[in-house]
Amino acid sequence: MPELPEVETIRRELEPLVCGKTFAPPILHMPSTIEYPEPEDFSGLLAGNTIVNLGRRGKYLLFNLDRGILAVHLRMTGNLVYTASGLPPGERFLRVSLPFAGGSALHYSDMRRFGRLWLVSGPDELEEKVLKRIGPDILEEVDLDKFVALLGKRQRSRLKALLLDQGFAAGMGNIYTDECLFRCGLHPRRQVSSLSRKEAEELYRSVKSVLADGIEHGGTTFRDYRNASGALGDFQSRLAVYGRLGETCPCGTPIEKTREAGRGTYFCPRCQK
DNA sequence: AGCACCACCTGTGGGC
DNA sequence: TGCCCACAGGTGGTGC
Numbered sequence: 001m002p003e004l005p006e007v008e009t010i011r012r013e014l015e016p017l018v019c020g021k022t023f024a025p026p027i028l029h030m031p032s033t034i035e036y037p038e039p040e041d042f043s044g045l046l047a048g049n050t051i052v053n054l055g056r057r058g059k060y061l062l063f064n065l066d067r068g069i070l071a072v073h074l075r076m077t078g079n080l081v082y083t084a085s086g087l088p089p090g091e092r093f094l095r096v097s098l099p100f101a102g103g104s105a106l107h108y109s110d111m112r113r114f115g116r117l118w119l120v121s122g123p124d125e126l127e128e129k130v131l132k133r134i135g136p137d138i139l140e141e142v143d144l145d146k147f148v149a150l151l152g153k154r155q156r157s158r159l160k161a162l163l164l165d166q167g168f169a170a171g172m173g174n175i176y177t178d179e180c181l182f183r184c185g186l187h188p189r190r191q192v193s194s195l196s197r198k199e200a201e202e203l204y205r206s207v208k209s210v211l212a213d214g215i216e217h218g219g220t221t222f223r224d225y226r227n228a229s230g231a232l233g234d235f236q237s238r239l240a241v242y243g244r245l246g247e248t249c250p251c252g253t254p255i256e257k258t259r260e261a262g263r264g265t266y267f268c269p270r271c272q273k
Numbered sequence: 274a275g276c277a278c279c280a281c282c283t284g285t286g287g288g289c
Numbered sequence: 290t291g292c293c294c295a296c297a298g299g300t301g302g303t304g305c
Binding site: 223 | 296298
């Protein structure tokens, strides 16, 4: 479900609601949601921790605690909802409830059960256990020079696969990758080595603009995504190509769909070369 | 290195 | 109407 803009939307909304709150013992409706440490250790270690602030790296949401870091990855259908009452949002797929001292709570639900939570002791263990293969955050940690340098190491990659690779840089997913490549007029199969300097710069600017626009509009609800209050995103109405098979591009050409890097891929065969 | 394929899950929508 | 298949915002492992 969520790519960088959706996770950032949740982060921004959640931060003022939960900063300063202290976790009570959690309720693990589905213990296997906890990836690290062992679920029985997770509960005791989390209780009593106070939230200092909320961070993010790529698609990972990071709760910085006074004694550790709680990391959450929502994968495809994960959903984190805050309720002031502490009552669960009444969903079928509730996996973990994280109540706070004082009565409010965070509830993690996830239809497809792919999402995971980790609790680590600090930044070093976060890198070691959670972010081992994750590159720099593509929105916050990659400027143009760094982007070009990273491209230099991936000359043989095709653009769709490259942008989806979280080890290259973290945050892009299937929707925003297609939208990004449409914006800069580059074909998903183009090889990095074929890009001119100007095309590389346009690619970089498109990454930034599409993510910024996604955040500005509260993310994209194509199917399941909800923000931390349960509301829908708003960017789906502004998608140029994703999900628009057969619809007409402003240039007059029908949008096509193929499979690239194992993912459904939408593009305009005339605008994207 | 890069890519294709499968696995992990549950639900939904299109075709017949 | 109902069944079956393909596909869905992600990622990790395997094997070529």
